[in-house]
Amino acid sequence: MPALGSDMDEGTLNEWLVKPGDTVTRGQIVAVVETTKAAVEIECWHDGVVAELLVPVGQTVSVGTPLAMLAESGEEVTAAPPAPQPVAAPAPVAVAPAAVAPTVSAPPAPAVPAPAFAAPAAPGHRRWVSPAARRLAASSGVDLDAVTGTGPQGAVTLSDVEHAATGQPAVTTPTPPAVTVPEPAVTRPAPEAIxxxxxxxxxxxxxxxxxxxxxxxxxxxxxxxxxxxxxxxEIMMHTALSWLAERNSTRSVTERVLPAVLQIKAVALAAQRYAEFNGFWRQDGFEPAEGVHVGVAISLRGGGLVAPAIHDVPKRGLDELMADLTDLVARARAGSLRSSEMSDPTITVTNMGDQGVDAVFGVIYPQQVAIVGFGKPADRVCVIDSGIRVVPTVQATLSGDHRASDGHRGGLFLSAVNELLTDPQLLED
Incomplete structure (x- = not known):
């Protein structure tokens, strides 16, 4: 179960879009997961063959729980043995000694492992460890071979490693029968289950x-x-808005570019120039991101908001960005987002549009290190070329993480945003 934001602890599997034996590629949508914010399409991060589905439709599991097992192309795909089921102790029966004599004389039944412990792995079967659990074990010095897995099919989860690191026993729960694969030939879940x-x-x-x-x-x-x-x-927008109006004048309504797209592109180019605002604060250190994926704050009709990402913004033209923004807003409000859009924004932009207030000072979304806000446009008296003019302006704000940057660098970042928005030709290069 991927972490689709720092505010996500668990998700519910809504639908499997693949079945065991299917070949999958990186980026392919393989499942739909319900979170508190939306139904999110889960993408596969590796090429391979689906070996086993570990979580049934309708089950809620914690972040880090394995959802499925993939085999490498050409690797033999075999189903895992069914998880051991608890054996109920026979109820005491008050009968005469003669009646129980045949039972007592029979050879004792073989011991059955308690359901709280994982069954030994079948020969050649890889042990299941969630990526988050593996990273935590490496950083904490925990021996994974000594950790008892309590996840589906005995998988080692993040909670198991945390308990092992603190010396406390893990809290186990019986594995639901639906998680196991009882037969080598596994079929797609029944439609009624989905x-x-x-x-x-x-x-x-x-x-x-x-x-x-x-x-x-x-x-x-x-x-x-x-x-x-x-x-x-305060950024004077008269040049950008005049340039944009001329550009849009020959286009249909559906092809026109909104001022918000200029702001998103300007923030992305500035973040590319000042890398300390584009990345994540993890494990007491800043990790710069390889690309600039701008999270766009989108208000939802039923209340609340989400901030999914538009990927590689500096590489996209304004028309492409407008199409991406339109699509992203529509899918966000329909509750249909992709896992990559929710999990990897590197910097966030929030825009009040034509409604709202003059300025917005955002709260940084962990583990990001910056959020840029734009207030509503307003006509103001400004000094331009030694003269006084009334021009449209917008208040641009930066909320920065003082661990990753400082006010001096933040000022340079906002100045870069200003430079780009007052010379919009730079946004098309």
Whole structure:
């Protein structure tokens, strides 16, 4: 189960789009997972062949729980042995000694492992360890061979490694029978099992309440852990808006580019220039991101918001970005986003549009290190070329993580955004 944001602890599997034996490629959508914010399409991160589906439709599992097993191309695909089932102890029966004599004289039944422990791995079968658990074990010095897995099919989960690191026994739960693969030939889950996943039974009010809790948890963590600093800069938009109006004049309504696209592109190019604002704070250190994936804050009709990413923004033209933004907003409000869009924004932009207030100072989304805000455009009296003019301006703000950058660098970053928006030709290069 991938982590689709720092505010996600668990997800519910809504649908499998593959079955054992299917060949999958990197980027292919293989499942749909329900979170508190949306139904998210889960993409595969490796090429291979589906060996086994570990989690049934409708089950809610924690982040880091293995959902499926992949085999390398050409590797023999075999089903895992069924998980041991608990054997109920026989109820005491009050009978005469003669009646129990035949039972007592029979050879004792072989011992059955308790369901709280994983069955020994079949010869040649790889042990299942979630990537998060493997990373934590490496950083904590925990021997994975000595850890008892409590996940599906005995998989070692993040919780197992945490308990092993602290010397506490892991809390185990019986593996649901539906998680096992009883026969080598496994078929796609029955349609009726997919039609009514548990998560869809929530009412809109319940979903909104859960989303607010998730947002509150993420923002509370942000204000608790991240030392924010705030900067603001007023950007004169008359040149950009005139240039954009001329550009849009020969286009149909559906082909026109919005000012928000210029702002997204300007932030991405500035983040590319000042890399300390584009990345993540992890394990007491800053990790710069390889690409600039701008998270766009989108308000949802039922309340709450999401901030999925548009990938590789500096490489995209304005028309392509406009199409991407239109598609992203539509899918976000329809509750149909992809896992990569939710998990890898490297910097976030929030825009108040034509409604709202003059300025917005955002709260950084962990583990990112910056968020840029744009208030609503407003006509203001400005000094231009030693003269006084009334021009449209917008307040651009930066909320930065003081662990990764400082106010001086933040000022240079916002100045770069200003430079790009006052010379919009630079955004098309």
């Amino acid at each position: 039609a009514k996943p548990a998560a869809t039974s929530r009412t809109p009010a319940e979903r909104a309440a859960e989303m607010r809790k998730s947002i509150a948890a993420a923002m509370s963590r942000s204000k608790r852990e991240i030392p924010h600093y705030y900067l603001a800069h």
